[in-house]
Amino acid sequence: MRNSYDVAVVGGGLLGSAIAWGLGRVGQRVCVLDEGDIAKRASRANFALVWVQSKGLGMPAYTSWTMQASDTWPKLAAELLEQTGLDVCFQRNGGFHLALGEEELEQRSLLLKRLHNQPGAVDYKMEILGREQVARMLPHIGPEVSGGSFCPYDGHVNSLRTFRALHTGLAKFGVDYRPEHPVSDIKHVQGEFRLISPKGEIRAGKIVLAAGNANQTLAPMVGLKAPMGPTRGQIVVTERTMPFLPHPLTTVRQTDEGTVMIGDSKEDMLDDTVLNLPISSVMADRAQRMFPMLGRLNVVRSWSGIRVMPKDGFPIYDQSESCPGAFVTCCHSGVTLASNHAFEIAPMVAAGALDKNKLGAFSATRFEKSEVRTSGYY
Amino acid sequence: MTSNRPMRDEYDVAVIGAGPAGLAAASLSAQSGLSTLLLDENQGPGGQVWRAVTSTPLKQTRLLGDDYWAGSKLVEEVRASGAEILQGATVWSLDPHLELGISVGGGSQFIRARRVILATGALERPFPIPGWTLPGVMTAGAAQTVLKSSGLVPSGKTVVAGQGPLFWLLTAQILRMGGQIDLILDTTQRLNYLRALPHAAAFLRSPYLLKGLAMMREVRSKVRVVSGVTKIAASGDGRLERVTYEVRGRSATAPADLLLLHQGVVPNVNLAMSAGVKHQWDEIQLCWVPVLDSNCGTSVDGIAIAGDGAGIAGVLAAVARGRIAARAAVEALKPEAGAKAPSMDTLRAALAKVERGRRFLDVLFQPPKQFRIPEGDTVVCRCEEVTAQDILDSVAIGATGPNQLKAYRRTGMGPCQGRLCGLTVTELMADARGKTPEEIGYYRLRAPVKPITLSELASLPKDESATKAVVRG
Amino acid sequence: MFKRFDGDARQPVEIFVDGRPVMAREGDTVSAALLASGLDVRRQTAVSGAPRLPYCMMGVCFDCLVTIDGMGNRQGCLVPVRPGMQVEIQKGKREIGR
Numbered sequence: 001m002r003n004s005y006d007v008a009v010v011g012g013g014l015l016g017s018a019i020a021w022g023l024g025r026v027g028q029r030v031c032v033l034d035e036g037d038i039a040k041r042a043s044r045a046n047f048a049l050v051w052v053q054s055k056g057l058g059m060p061a062y063t064s065w066t067m068q069a070s071d072t073w074p075k076l077a078a079e080l081l082e083q084t085g086l087d088v089c090f091q092r093n094g095g096f097h098l099a100l101g102e103e104e105l106e107q108r109s110l111l112l113k114r115l116h117n118q119p120g121a122v123d124y125k126m127e128i129l130g131r132e133q134v135a136r137m138l139p140h141i142g143p144e145v146s147g148g149s150f151c152p153y154d155g156h157v158n159s160l161r162t163f164r165a166l167h168t169g170l171a172k173f174g175v176d177y178r179p180e181h182p183v184s185d186i187k188h189v190q191g192e193f194r195l196i197s198p199k200g201e202i203r204a205g206k207i208v209l210a211a212g213n214a215n216q217t218l219a220p221m222v223g224l225k226a227p228m229g230p231t232r233g234q235i236v237v238t239e240r241t242m243p244f245l246p247h248p249l250t251t252v253r254q255t256d257e258g259t260v261m262i263g264d265s266k267e268d269m270l271d272d273t274v275l276n277l278p279i280s281s282v283m284a285d286r287a288q289r290m291f292p293m294l295g296r297l298n299v300v301r302s303w304s305g306i307r308v309m310p311k312d313g314f315p316i317y318d319q320s321e322s323c324p325g326a327f328v329t330c331c332h333s334g335v336t337l338a339s340n341h342a343f344e345i346a347p348m349v350a351a352g353a354l355d356k357n358k359l360g361a362f363s364a365t366r367f368e369k370s371e372v373r374t375s376g377y378y
Numbered sequence: 379m380t381s382n383r384p385m386r387d388e389y390d391v392a393v394i395g396a397g398p399a400g401l402a403a404a405s406l407s408a409q410s411g412l413s414t415l416l417l418d419e420n421q422g423p424g425g426q427v428w429r430a431v432t433s434t435p436l437k438q439t440r441l442l443g444d445d446y447w448a449g450s451k452l453v454e455e456v457r458a459s460g461a462e463i464l465q466g467a468t469v470w471s472l473d474p475h476l477e478l479g480i481s482v483g484g485g486s487q488f489i490r491a492r493r494v495i496l497a498t499g500a501l502e503r504p505f506p507i508p509g510w511t512l513p514g515v516m517t518a519g520a521a522q523t524v525l526k527s528s529g530l531v532p533s534g535k536t537v538v539a540g541q542g543p544l545f546w547l548l549t550a551q552i553l554r555m556g557g558q559i560d561l562i563l564d565t566t567q568r569l570n571y572l573r574a575l576p577h578a579a580a581f582l583r584s585p586y587l588l589k590g591l592a593m594m595r596e597v598r599s600k601v602r603v604v605s606g607v608t609k610i611a612a613s614g615d616g617r618l619e620r621v622t623y624e625v626r627g628r629s630a631t632a633p634a635d636l637l638l639l640h641q642g643v644v645p646n647v648n649l650a651m652s653a654g655v656k657h658q659w660d661e662i663q664l665c666w667v668p669v670l671d672s673n674c675g676t677s678v679d680g681i682a683i684a685g686d687g688a689g690i691a692g693v694l695a696a697v698a699r700g701r702i703a704a705r706a707a708v709e710a711l712k713p714e715a716g717a718k719a720p721s722m723d724t725l726r727a728a729l730a731k732v733e734r735g736r737r738f739l740d741v742l743f744q745p746p747k748q749f750r751i752p753e754g755d756t757v758v759c760r761c762e763e764v765t766a767q768d769i770l771d772s773v774a775i776g777a778t779g780p781n782q783l784k785a786y787r788r789t790g791m792g793p794c795q796g797r798l799c800g801l802t803v804t805e806l807m808a809d810a811r812g813k814t815p816e817e818i819g820y821y822r823l824r825a826p827v828k829p830i831t832l833s834e835l836a837s838l839p840k841d842e843s844a845t846k847a848v849v850r851g
Numbered sequence: 852m853f854k855r856f857d858g859d860a861r862q863p864v865e866i867f868v869d870g871r872p873v874m875a876r877e878g879d880t881v882s883a884a885l886l887a888s889g890l891d892v893r894r895q896t897a898v899s900g901a902p903r904l905p906y907c908m909m910g911v912c913f914d915c916l917v918t919i920d921g922m923g924n925r926q927g928c929l930v931p932v933r934p935g936m937q938v939e940i941q942k943g944k945r946e947i948g949r
Contacts, residue, residue: 037779044785164786167775177776240897244947265847278844285836293948295833435859513893513904520908528883529856636852763898793913
């Protein structure tokens with residue numbers, strides 16, 4: 001393998017892979033530097049929603065960015081299928097957030113209203129549906145379900161297969177994927193970046209930091225900022241069952257393989273090697289109240305993972321003033337935004353500059369202003 | 379006493395697994411006055427070696443041998459010891475704070491213990507040959523299980539393939555019971571006889587030597603044994619029809635309705651690893667073994683491992699280790715009761731005696747590489763139906779270890795949770811990447827280590843902070 | 852594949868396999884009873900539909916999965932037979948609510 005590239009992407013998760021794939025697609029010479037088998041990897045712990053509803057409260061620009069990603073996901077899925085033969089099973093079949101009891105439904109309606117009233121936000125066509133309407137679309141709901149919010153643009157995908165398809169595609173584009181290359185230092189010398197890892201030094205004209213929460217440490221090395229506020233989430237997954245759930249929910253979805261994934265929790269503790277079983281129990285209980293038939297299914301696995309989460313919940317896309325050619329990218333929604341990362345961010349990186357009109361709102365300079373509000377992320 | 383659900387929330391000692399190690403540990407612990415809970419997944423005590431020892435239809439001692447019936451003495455001992463015995467209980471969670479999640483009769487609950495002794499034993503090493511997922515291909519241990527618990531013996535055309543001490547025991551038992559075996563394919567590597575030679579002196583004093591030789595003679599006198607087998611494949615349309623094998627480069631085929639495979643046993647690591655117990659790769663036994671101190675204590679304070687889960691050493695060593703682990707618990711929790719039990723020195727001497735000659739067996743019966751590291755479209759992960767080539771393809775695009783491989787291929791993500799593919803995956807990736815198994819590592823395991831229903835999980839105690847972490851408005 | 856040992860003196864227990872009566876013995880696990888029944892009791896996997904029979908008989912491999920009394924994906928090798936038990940051979944994925 002060579003050791004000098006047009007672009008070095010730091011981080012081989014869904015975000016880094018999508019950008020690297022997009023760069024390879026436009027003919028750049030790229031390498032991806034990644035950690036090894038044990039690492040905090042949101043790309044193998046996520047819930048695999050391609051999600052629109054309720055994103056962007058507090059940042060209207062995020063609504064159009066999300067909508068664009070949802071609109072271009074079919075193109076990403078089609079290109080990956082053509083290139084790799086892998087069907088990532090993208091479905092944009094509309095998604096729900098279900099409420100148990102009237103109070104939860106009321107809270108959801110309020111959230112929807114606030115989103116709707118936000119100037120400059122895209123119309124998600126999100127609506128609150130009563131119990132009867134929900135039951136027509138989700139026939140197996142339990143008696144406690146009071147209703148829910150529905151958005152026709154929501155969907156889901158097989159995120160592990162997406163990960164595999166992107167990595168398969170990287171190889172086909174001639175991108176060098178280098179696992180077990182954790183980057184410990186980055187130097188900017190005479191217009192060139194030098195990335196130091198225990199396996200040696202890699203040189204590149206440009207770099208993209210896509211190392212998740214670790215961007216917080218890497219970004220300052222090249223004159224950038226990435227203030228992060230990671231949280232821990234847990235997921236429970238059942239054995240495979242015949243298809244029964246025609247739409248994904250924020251907290252329950254049936255995968256194309258037939259398993260049922262149940263999320264989602266949020267904690268401040270950041271050890272992803274242990275589980276909080278009372279939390280798993282609450283998630284299981286709520287899922288079972290939404291769909292009582294789930295109760296008989298066997299839980300085959302559960303895990304916890306660390307969310308990549310910028311401090312205010314919105315993505316950070318930025319470029320360095322002091323080290324031209326250095327970019328930082330962090331976001332929670334690496335699955336939803338994968339199409340944007342491949343088709344929008346990658347070409348901008350290749351061209352050497354982010355489009356301020358499109359991405360200005362996502363600059364980390366926003367953290368220098370007043371205290372920012374935290375967003376809900378679904 | 380035998381109960382239907384745990385009688386209390388907290389015990390001095392919880393012992394998991396009622397095989398030789400667990401029975402011995404629970405017995406000594408309860409005899410010393412410690413409140414002791416013995417949990418076991420099966421319907422009756424005995425583990426695998428002494429399976430169905432209290433209920434087997436094969437009451438004639440001769441058929442299963444004296445070593446089998448030794449188990450009933452230990453069962454009587456534990457039943458008289460005051461230990462609470464819970465059969466049909468699946469321990470699906472164990473955390474570093476010694477809280478156990480237990481499923482009994484479709485309901486789950488947590489209990490706590492001040493000391494946990496894991497005696498979850500061993501399982502048969504994966505034997506991934508072409509066609510090993512076909513109906514009619516089973517482990518030899520499976521045949522032994524139905525033999526002991528239900529008196530079932532092979533009746534169609536039967537081939538037994540593999541190696542190891544248990545291999546010969548099983549074939550002898552099947553034959554004594556009137557079962558059919560048409561052909562034995564011995565996969566012991568000829569070179570291993572030389573490699574094992576330096577350890578032979580110790581084995582000459584092993585209690586297993588004479589029994590082993592007698593059994594091999596018994597079997598060879600009744601069945602055709604083909605030695606030096608270097609390749610085996612099962613094939614058939616929707617079920618096993620024939621076994622193809624190779625000796626000295628020459629191929630032969632035998633018709634078969636049943637193929638029994640066995641190439642040794644390996645520690646059952648799932649529960650221990652999920653609790654965070656540190657394991658390391660054993661270069662001789664070619665499997666993960668826990669890192670233990672001389673009291674069978676693990677890297678997690680309060681958790682000990684006894685029996686074959688601590689590294690394969692056989693039934694007598696399992697009993698000895700069970701007693702050592704229990705004795706250590708007594709010394710820690712109720713030192714004054716220790717006077718009645720045998721001293722630690724006595725117990726360790728007993729262990730040393732029965733471990734004698736183990737290295738000889740380990741080296742002699744180290745399974746050949748081609749039966750551990752399959753090729754091409756041989757299935758590695760039976761649950762998710764992933765082949766050796768699939769795994770190599772993933773390595774080629776960047777999978778570095780078992781956990782990244784899960785993301786690429788779902789290996790180990792099915793209900794068996796890696797028990798039937800984990801070792802193969804580690805060794806296959808190590809081989810493909812030119813690394814050691816220790817460098818490659820193993821699946822990260824988490825509760826539930828055995829499936830429980832969603833409603834069981836939902837019924838567990840919740841607290842306010844847990845609810846807040848999920849219901850966030 | 853398997854036959855019962857002649858000297859087995861245990862009580863017979865009648866179970867039903869896909870509606871057909873099968874004589875098991877007291878103390879049999881469901882999987883042992885199925886293997887001794889002589890019936891075609893191959894299940895089909897949830898992944899590819901490939902045919903399988905029990906492999907390990909000790910609770911490890913999950914190739915013995917069956918529907919028992921209307922409950923899908925039970926490990927047949929760990930469940931003892933009971934008189935009147937209804938056993939169904941699973942073809943593919945388990946159905947929700949079963």
